Amino acid sequence: MNTTLPTKDDLLKVYTDIRNRVHNTPVLESSSINNLAGSKMYFKCENFQKMGAFKMRAAVNAILRLSEEERSRGVVTHSSGNFGQAVALAAKELGVKAYVVMPANAPEVKKAAVASYGGIITECEPTLAAREFEANRIRESVNASFLHPSNDLDVILGNATAAMELLEVVPDLDMIVVPVGGGGLVAGTSLAVSYFGKQCKTIGAEPLNADDAWRSLQSGNIEINKSADTVADGLRTNLGSVNFPIIRELVSEIIRVEEDEIISALKLIWERMKIVVEPSSAVPLAAVLKAQGKFTGSRVGIILSGGNVNLEKLPF
Amino acid sequence: MNTTLPTKDDLLKVYTDIRNRVHNTPVLESSSINNLAGSKMYFKCENFQKMGAFKMRAAVNAILRLSEEERSRGVVTHSSGNFGQAVALAAKELGVKAYVVMPANAPEVKKAAVASYGGIITECEPTLAAREFEANRIRESVNASFLHPSNDLDVILGNATAAMELLEVVPDLDMIVVPVGGGGLVAGTSLAVSYFGKQCKTIGAEPLNADDAWRSLQSGNIEINKSADTVADGLRTNLGSVNFPIIRELVSEIIRVEEDEIISALKLIWERMKIVVEPSSAVPLAAVLKAQGKFTGSRVGIILSGGNVNLEKLPF
Numbered sequence: 001m002n003t004t005l006p007t008k009d010d011l012l013k014v015y016t017d018i019r020n021r022v023h024n025t026p027v028l029e030s031s032s033i034n035n036l037a038g039s040k041m042y043f044k045c046e047n048f049q050k051m052g053a054f055k056m057r058a059a060v061n062a063i064l065r066l067s068e069e070e071r072s073r074g075v076v077t078h079s080s081g082n083f084g085q086a087v088a089l090a091a092k093e094l095g096v097k098a099y100v101v102m103p104a105n106a107p108e109v110k111k112a113a114v115a116s117y118g119g120i121i122t123e124c125e126p127t128l129a130a131r132e133f134e135a136n137r138i139r140e141s142v143n144a145s146f147l148h149p150s151n152d153l154d155v156i157l158g159n160a161t162a163a164m165e166l167l168e169v170v171p172d173l174d175m176i177v178v179p180v181g182g183g184g185l186v187a188g189t190s191l192a193v194s195y196f197g198k199q200c201k202t203i204g205a206e207p208l209n210a211d212d213a214w215r216s217l218q219s220g221n222i223e224i225n226k227s228a229d230t231v232a233d234g235l236r237t238n239l240g241s242v243n244f245p246i247i248r249e250l251v252s253e254i255i256r257v258e259e260d261e262i263i264s265a266l267k268l269i270w271e272r273m274k275i276v277v278e279p280s281s282a283v284p285l286a287a288v289l290k291a292q293g294k295f296t297g298s299r300v301g302i303i304l305s306g307g308n309v310n311l312e313k314l315p316f
Numbered sequence: 317m318n319t320t321l322p323t324k325d326d327l328l329k330v331y332t333d334i335r336n337r338v339h340n341t342p343v344l345e346s347s348s349i350n351n352l353a354g355s356k357m358y359f360k361c362e363n364f365q366k367m368g369a370f371k372m373r374a375a376v377n378a379i380l381r382l383s384e385e386e387r388s389r390g391v392v393t394h395s396s397g398n399f400g401q402a403v404a405l406a407a408k409e410l411g412v413k414a415y416v417v418m419p420a421n422a423p424e425v426k427k428a429a430v431a432s433y434g435g436i437i438t439e440c441e442p443t444l445a446a447r448e449f450e451a452n453r454i455r456e457s458v459n460a461s462f463l464h465p466s467n468d469l470d471v472i473l474g475n476a477t478a479a480m481e482l483l484e485v486v487p488d489l490d491m492i493v494v495p496v497g498g499g500g501l502v503a504g505t506s507l508a509v510s511y512f513g514k515q516c517k518t519i520g521a522e523p524l525n526a527d528d529a530w531r532s533l534q535s536g537n538i539e540i541n542k543s544a545d546t547v548a549d550g551l552r553t554n555l556g557s558v559n560f561p562i563i564r565e566l567v568s569e570i571i572r573v574e575e576d577e578i579i580s581a582l583k584l585i586w587e588r589m590k591i592v593v594e595p596s597s598a599v600p601l602a603a604v605l606k607a608q609g610k611f612t613g614s615r616v617g618i619i620l621s622g623g624n625v626n627l628e629k630l631p632f
Binding site: 026047048052267270271274275276277307311312314316 | 342361363364368583586587590591592593623627628630632
């Protein structure tokens, strides 16, 4: 293994440091979904995590790693989704100011959530350039620390704790399948699997309409989504320079799925498991059902990444 | 206590007999809902029960109480909702034939569920009279045992086990609040509370638009819903001669809620707890939020009765 990768001790330290600040979420099973899939699946329910997504783990760890002086100046991020909420809530719980740059057209419910956690919102034009510009301006003006949602080692290590918990409950998994967006979750999971799994593989699942990770593994370079028209709105982003080398070394495979496959898997989880998950969370199950032959008879861990959906705008 | 009531031993026997045939469902908490309500709530998640509702407990117990000869002739019920599914699944698991009379206009998804559990469906006109006529015809023609969804002592005792499990996890509840439809769940819960609670009360929650139980407790007679236009489709039915005496003796109070209060509570459960529950399940939380003063500072058990909803027809 590449010596520049984080070590097992790095993962254990993060696990110890954040375990009392995040929920050890339940692992659920569904006999009817197992029957459909022909494998035995264990769903790690990060939809039940604080603020409703695994990103809480990342935000808590990233803020914990800052010096006391850095914390006193606050943190800043830009996000239209879960990471903004995670940073706002983690910062609140750790007594740190959080500046969150959000596109002006972000859903009101997401702005309200960030505000309810005490995040200081700055609105900007709905482009990545505008978001980065505004975050940078705040970073410079108040000297706050910038937190990146996926391309940051502390974020990756925080994310790794979900798979560590899952492997504690089900040690003999054959594979763990996770959604791939910016790459932070799949990188963290692959580290956890490499140190704590027993002959376990990490498999990424990605919308065909935002298949930058699949293409990146093919080409060996970070590829970009030119467009990313997918219902799995958490998976539209691209890999980064920090997580890509980890993914390249430790992830066995990326499986791509169509939009209708994502929506069917989403409905299956809601109907059979009676839980609310967001579309991105359904991508791994869609992959298992699509590439069924790869999983037959296996013990498959699935990370349900989050449950923050607009109930008034469901895709079914 | 009235000597004709079932005894503590009756409840314990049922509990022992069915415990390996139903799920001991989890008890969840939500700090954000607790903060809103000003009380500490413990949600017993019968939406995670087999076939998605507490009625599985009743169906299993009612079939277990039949003689071997009766079981060999099968069971019959009429239902447009959860009880038909529960009887079909319980009968299948116990190797018994189940005849389920359903109105021809029942949603296809419900017919499909009954059929998938092996239930033999007979369709009829969508009136109570037609359902009863058809069920009676089947009962006579094949000599099957008729199972009533709520007005039957074995059904009531089966239902009681949900509150027994809840009180095992949280023994010092001040009250348990349950939805009131046909009266089987509230009667069973009140029996469990009277034997296994410590100074615990049973409170019913009912849609104002189907407030037969509230009116029945006022008048001392079983009152009927002339119309029952409520989103809580499991609560449109009336009390019966078997459960009403138990309810009269053991239920402290019925709280009535408006339709918009039910829908708000439903959305709150989905959004904050990330679980799928049916509208009837939200009626107790609506009652706690409406009559907040009665619950302030208390430890409140809530039975989330089920999670079978049509995801394509949500009320929000």
